Amino acid sequence: MNLISLLKTNDAKARAMLEEIRWPNGPVCPHCAHDDRIHPITGKSARNGLYECGECSKQFTVTVGTVMHNSRLPLVKWIAAFYMICSDKKGVSAAQLQRDLNLGSYRTAWHMAHRIRAAMQEEPLSGLLSGAVVVDEAYVGGKPRPGEPKSKRTNKRGRGTNKTSALAMLECSGRARSGPVERFDAKTQKSAVINSVHAASVIFTDERNSYTGLGESFPNGHKTTKH
Ligand SMILES: [Zn+2]
Secondary structure (H helix, E strand, O other), rough: OOOOOOOOOOHHHHHHHHOOOOOOOOOOOOOOOOOOOOOOOOOOOOOOOOOOEOOOOOEOOOOOOOOOOOOOOHHHHEEEEEHHHOOOOOOHHHHHHHHHOOOOOOHHHHHEEEEEEHHHHHOOOOEEEOOOEEEEEEEEEEOOOOHHHHHHHHOOOOOOOOOOOEEEEEOOOOOOEEEEEOOOHHHHHHHHHHHHHHHOEEEEOOOOHHHOOOOOOOOEEEEEOOO
């Protein structure tokens, strides 16, 4: 997963992605925490991804209780914004969010960044990440600035770039951690994940070989997604 492929995702896929991350074992009612009598509500007038709880009769979607709730912005853009903010240790400006996510106004971008950062700060980044945790590689460093020496003027993406390598870990509640790693080899990546994430968590990564064997440290599951 990278920003470009994320942005090509449609809203239904983005919703499925969020549901998979938030509810790896199926929908859970955010009002009463029951998970055994949840029914999807379909039909023309129903909002996408709406569920009803048979226990408390309340309705909900996957965004209830998150910063994405009641937002008119597409989920894809929210996920991409989380990704950008979590994977860039230098911080992402609202102007950059507006440009990269093609948002309608600076004000929208500013509010989005503000809500995401506020959610990330609700709990300080101490302790281990837990629950469902997405792990992905990230390369930190924006486009070369005008006037930068030509030798530095490479804007290559992915492996082989001269950007700083970082490993981004995102918890479904919105807590995240990212930090530079010396290299993207199996040993470095695996130990970074094991040191940051609670052993009872479910880990989501792409299919790269460097993550093979993570399941041994996370008995509840290591799920992979296609790149
Ligand atoms: Zn309920």
